Amino acid sequence: MRLRANGIDIEYLLEGPEDAPVVTFSHSLASSLALWDAQADLLGDRFRVLRYDHRGHGGTDVAPPPYSFGQFAEDAFALLRTLEIERTHFVGLSNGGIVGQTLALAHPEAVRTLVLCDTTSRPPAPTLPVWEERAVTALSEGMEPLAPATIERWFDADTRERNPGLVAKFAGLVRSTAPEAYAACCRAIQEVDLTDRLRAIEAPTLLLVGSEDTGTTPEEHAIVHDRIPGAELVVLEGAAHLSNLCAPEAFNAALSSFLERHADA
Numbered sequence: 350m351r352l353r354a355n356g357i358d359i360e361y362l363l364e365g366p367e368d369a370p371v372v373t374f375s376h377s378l379a380s381s382l383a384l385w386d387a388q389a390d391l392l393g394d395r396f397r398v399l400r401y402d403h404r405g406h407g408g409t410d411v412a413p414p415p416y417s418f419g420q421f422a423e424d425a426f427a428l429l430r431t432l433e434i435e436r437t438h439f440v441g442l443s444n445g446g447i448v449g450q451t452l453a454l455a456h457p458e459a460v461r462t463l464v465l466c467d468t469t470s471r472p473p474a475p476t477l478p479v480w481e482e483r484a485v486t487a488l489s490e491g492m493e494p495l496a497p498a499t500i501e502r503w504f505d506a507d508t509r510e511r512n513p514g515l516v517a518k519f520a521g522l523v524r525s526t527a528p529e530a531y532a533a534c535c536r537a538i539q540e541v542d543l544t545d546r547l548r549a550i551e552a553p554t555l556l557l558v559g560s561e562d563t564g565t566t567p568e569e570h571a572i573v574h575d576r577i578p579g580a581e582l583v584v585l586e587g588a589a590h591l592s593n594l595c596a597p598e599a600f601n602a603a604l605s606s607f608l609e610r611h612a613d614a
Contacts, residue, residue, distance in 0.1 A: 351408065354427035355420075360408030361401035361428060365393045370461070370612055371437040373399040375425065375445030377467075377591065378534050379492075379499060379526040380519060381407035384442065388593060391601050396608065399437065401428055403444065405530020414533035418541055422451035429459060438608055442466040442593065443565060444534060450543050450573075453550045461614045463554040463577075464604060467562050467590050469569045470543040470576075480539050484532035492531065496523045502564045505589040515594060547576035553614055554580040555607040559588030559595055581607070 351358050362382060372392055374385040382400035389398045402409040404416065404424055425448055429437060438461045441449035446468025453460045472480070486494055500509070500520050509516050554577045558570045567584050574582040583603045588595035 375441035377443035416533040484535035559592035
């Protein structure tokens with residue numbers, strides 16, 4: 350399904366009981382709402398599940414750059430309001446986690462709870478040139494050169510060996526991402542600086558991170574955990590960056606438990 354919000358056409362799926370609390374899922378850079386297929390199945394009988402594609406990804410418009418996470422948060426907020434959703438549990442992984450933090454700061458009234466997965470509040474300074482290198486590669490050579498290293502960051506070796514079909518599917522998503530959108534997101538990440546504002550987040554918050562996530566490390570999550578009042582932190586052993594796919598049972602158990610405890614927040 351598609352609708353127009355914040356000046357772009359956004360691809361989304363809204364499933365589950367109409368009178369249930371809403372859970373919104375926000376995906377990583379170079380993936381799509383398909384990242385959350387298993388979680389939609391898991392929660393679909395108890396929650397109304399909203400998934401959507403970020404601008405420049407999947408079926409959502411590739412809007413002209415530059416992009417910013419303030420803009421991404423306003424996309425999410427406009428989508429919620431257009432669908433007449435007043436409040437939602439918000440689950441974001443990687444880029445989606447930055448969207449979640451930004452949304453909770455800009456529109457706290459819209460966020461019941463916040464689940465931040467394999468994300469950051471401020472990229473470490475040594476990583477900033479890497480994001481620019483990726484942006485330049487995407488614009489000059491396309492997405493193909495970026496796919497192998499992305500897959501190695503996203504999936505631990507065990508997952509790559511056990512589930513080659515899943516890995517191939519997500520490699521295809523990387524390759525199909527619009528280079529201009531990817532580059533614009535890389536440059537938006539370089540500007541993220543939320544750490545000193547996190548104490549203002551009042552929504553109950555859970556952080557989930559893979560122990561083997563080299564892109565957004567457990568140490569980065571500890572920084573967020575220490576600054577959001579009452580936040581919980583779960584490290585998923587053996588999982589890489591897409592922890593919901595690398596450690597699905599542990600991820601789903603932690604997510605389900607948190608949402609059930611705060612279903613009526």
